[in-house]
Amino acid sequence: LMGYPDRATVCVSSQAGCGMACPFCATGQGGLERNLSTAEIVEQVRQAAAAVRDGALGSPARLSNVVFMGMGEPLANYKRVVAALRRITAPAPDGLGISARGVTVSTVGLVPAIDKLADEGLPVTLAVSLHTPDDELRDTLVPVNTRWKVAEVLGAARRYAQATGRRISIEYALIRDVNDQPWRADLLGKLLRQELGAKRVHVNLIPLNPTPGSAWDASPRRRQDEFVRRVDAAGIACTVRDTRGQEIAAACGQLAATGD
Ligand code: SF4
Structure with missing residues (x-):
């Protein structure tokens, strides 16, 4: 809560x-x-x-x-x-x-299900956990990408926005030296403009909530700011999400069951 x-x-x-x-x-x-x-x-x-x-x-x-x-x-x-x-x-x-x-x-981008949801007459906001704009890295970060590629996922998001009139949220967990490079920010901005249009999309950057014992780490603040600046420069609204759940390890997608 x-x-x-x-x-x-x-x-x-x-x-x-x-x-x-x-x-x-x-x-x-x-x-x-x-x-x-x-x-x-x-x-x-x-x-x-x-x-x-x-x-x-x-x-x-x-x-x-x-x-x-x-x-x-x-x-x-x-x-x-x-x-x-x-x-x-x-x-x-x-x-x-x-x-x-x-x-x-x-x-994460289950394309047929996104299309089905668009027809339910329920104008809820759709958030797509993209995490990177290129298929090569996304195949490893979000394994379902091997089934539905970035372009297909963004195509479904565009159809969803058209059917519901709702803006799409793009979720992007910034991971140090993995997906936080300036060129990825540029590619993300360009792709979203092309596929969705500047008015139909908003990017939420989520500083990674490091899982105990994991090699993945959050991007440093300067990297984060530069990423926002570049996505913004492409005309795409971009903000860093307030990760209030962090202290209880319940930030998005990272709510692991603990204990038994
Ligand atoms: S809960 Fe975790 S594993 Fe499942 S889709 Fe979200 S980020 Fe991926």
């Missing part, structure tokens, strides 16, 4: 574990345990909404945002996630009454 001056956000999981095997992510190392049920997904939001209402973030407030960025690949548990989205966004008393505009579904 995260509180900001103008909103309250909860980050939810769609699976126990994750089968996408991204090497920099703690959750990915354990593989997929199981899909969460619709009820289990909705319950995470219901509990958060009750906590916010009861003043968990200071004074009583309303839960305004739900992000599917916890454990799991939401579009790999498609039916249950879409059923949960309908419950979350339906007006009370049947649903939780949260505006679809406040809901974000994050995916």
